[in-house]
Amino acid sequence: MIDFWLPAGLMLLVALAFLAIPALRGRKVQAEEDRTALNVSLYQERQAELQAQHAAGTLSLEQLEAGRAEAARELLADTEGAEIRRESRLGRWAPLSAALLVPLCALGLYLHWGASGKVELAREMREAPRSLEEMTARLERAVELQPDSAEGWYFLGRSYMAQERPADAAKAYERAVGLAGRQPELLGQWAQARYFAAGKRFDESVKVLTDEALRGDPQEATSLGLLGIAGFESGDYRQAIDYWQRLLAVLPEGDQSRAAIQGGIERAREQLGARGEPTEVPAVASAGPVLKAHVELAAALKDKVEPGDSVFVFVRAASGPPMPLAAKRMTVADLPAEVSLSDADAMMPQLKMSQFPQVQLVARISRQGDATRGEWIGRSPTLSNQTQEPLNLIIDGPDAK
Template identity: 30%
Template sequence: MIAFWVVAGVLSALCAGLILWSSARAAAAGDADPTTALYRRQLREIDDLADRGLIPESERAVTHAEAARRLLAAADGAQAPWISDPGRRRWSLVAAGLAPLLALGLYFAVGSPGMGDQGFKTRIAAWRALDPEHLTAPQMAVVLQALIKERGGDPEAYGFLAQAQMASDNPDGAARALRRAIELAPERADLWEALGEVLLAQSEGQVTPQARKAFQEAVKRDPTAVSARFHLARAEVEAGDRRAGLAAWRGLADELPAGDRRRAAVERAIAAAQNQPAPQELDDGQMAAVQGMVATLAARLEAAPDDAEGWVRLVRSYAVLGDAARRDETLTKAKARFAAQPDVLKALDLAAKTEPMR
């Protein structure tokens, strides 16, 4: 490493000397303007072509006059003389020689000239010896590529590589990894869904035909794939079939629990497609408080099951939360208990039809 920097410094000094030597030669050549010589040669060439019959006399006169005009303009133009001061040249030479020497001295002072070369293979070996939690995303991607090359890849390895590539802001590499994973496990819906999301990132959020195909393959293998269904519905809306897209979104929202953040995202998309204000979303603390109150009501009714109004409120609460399973279970239990009271049964049915929280 030290030898390299010494050679680099010497080469820098030689280059600076060569530039100064060339400048000195130009200064010694005098102040003659080469432009006038160029136009004089052009005049001679015009005359030669005309004498040989290669251009007509009319064209000779026009081109001759133009070249003569340019020659006169060049001859009349004031040219700044080249000032060659030997004292300035000496200081320039000293500065050119000192610059690489100072740079080399600074490197010896603050650098690490004794450090050996860190080859790429050496760095990979060092990264592999570290805890993966201490690696950056690009380092993790390199380590995974090395492991796959050594041991052969499986769908899981390529899936992890795709995640590392995405975290490294390399969607092209992530797409290649996922396509290889799909070649090994074409029936895995999660790989198709991940590929569609990577293709979305490549196209800056646009559902391209390739992304749509990937999402369709995901839904074909797993009809409950949330992300794939969401983006396929968005593609319908963007293509102009808003009714079909909204219907798909509403069906997806109805299947997700009320506290699921994915449901909130679907509801915001529905509101945006209908030019309506986005629904207000409860934060985790507020949702936990609501669920705690509902759980307290359910526990009280288990201890005192004859409270008809309490059962109506519990059914309505589950309906508002979007918990269809508990709503239906509670409704069935309450109807069995109050089968002889038509007014209560009617109130229970109305409570079960309450719209879920948006």
């Protein structure tokens, strides 16, 4: 806390100086006022003495007037240069008392309503936590001090999940969604926490969240994994394989979870074989149309975007449901990029690009990571879903939606 209290102490000394200097100057002013009052009193006594001598006949009228004039000149000489001061005085102790009470009151108010807790928390956050419990405690303090921080609630939810506290995690993710909006990644994490909080039961509330997450981002990994689990548990092994294959397609090659997902796919195939059904589930787009595009950013917009801004490239029906039929997600840093879209990139298995002969290709930049709205957009003309030639798709205009 020394980095806070040192500048605070210096500022306090400056404030005390502003209050103490007038108090010290006030002593000089008081002395000047006392001296002036004494001179006036002596002048009045001299006037009375001259008047008494004139009444006794020792001074003539001319001598009386000359004496009065001489006394007036002496008074004027004694008081010359003295300024007219305040009519009322605070006294010696009032400014000094204020010099002490004001900073003490300010300190008390700061400790009651101020940000000392945030300063202390920032100091703690610079040090590595010694345990997961300590990290969770810090995050709990952080959201208590900053309840409007979506990032704080998100990381608190992840910390709760690491501690196997899914019910608490679900509440934290719900707060994060309420603050940051219904972003696909947050919805997927929220759905996962609900799934574990319900005893690994894929209920309707979890399905609603995963469906919404995939509408926003067809490659949202947590939702794909959960839907694969739901398919396996319900006996729909083909659905499980489909979702898990899509998940494998978006996971990095070095991801440690790839082995577990591949193992789940193999177990689903074994179940299909036990039923006497074909064990191979081909990729959804093996016999469907494929649209290819070269996606780039207009030169005029390069200074208006950030490398980490999300880029959604998707296909939607020219006449039909407004939701994307197939989509991929990247960032501005990936542009320019070659993109291929097919039924394998479908957001929902029952809604495929191959079902709509006329489609449109769209690329949207969204700083918030929302596929449904953004800042900049590029659109192709209406085209056939059987188009073979690669398209040149340029993001060049504001998103009016």
